[in-house]
Amino acid sequence: MLTGRRIYLKYDGYTLEPLKIDNGIGQEDPLSMVLYQYYNADVLDIPSDNSESALAYVDDTILIAMVDNFMEAYNKLANIMCREGGVLDWSMIHNSLLEYSKLTLIDFAHRSSSKTRIALQLPQRQIMPASFTKYL
Numbered sequence: 001m002l003t004g005r006r007i008y009l010k011y012d013g014y015t016l017e018p019l020k021i022d023n024g025i026g027q028e029d030p031l032s033m034v035l036y037q038y039y040n041a042d043v044l045d046i047p048s049d050n051s052e053s054a055l056a057y058v059d060d061t062i063l064i065a066m067v068d069n070f071m072e073a074y075n076k077l078a079n080i081m082c083r084e085g086g087v088l089d090w091s092m093i094h095n096s097l098l099e100y101s102k103l104t105l106i107d108f109a110h111r112s113s114s115k116t117r118i119a120l121q122l123p124q125r126q127i128m129p130a131s132f133t134k135y136l
Helices: 032-039 041-045 070-082 087-093
Strands: 052-057 060-065
Touching (some): 032 041, 041 052, 041 087, 052 070, 070 087
């Protein structure tokens, strides 16, 4: 299924020579969702203790930190992302680069809580807490 695939790029009526595609799965292929779930399954093994967890559906992943305060949660999430064997390493090894503009940080606390919410600092960017997000 993945052998002999090529892509043709066309700009303003000019078509470039075909380029070989040496990774990935065709978007139209009905098996793509199932195969990608196998492909990214080991990202779910990155959490290393009972206060860390991960959930995934196709190429959308949720990282969860269950701790006593936001600062601990942010430190734990940054660690899951950046440690050796973490999400950033997985991303590079699997040629599955993260879309940082789609990262969302959600804090769960009672709505009357006055706890200060700060940004999650990653090497690539700062993620501000959001009040909602959409998970597909």
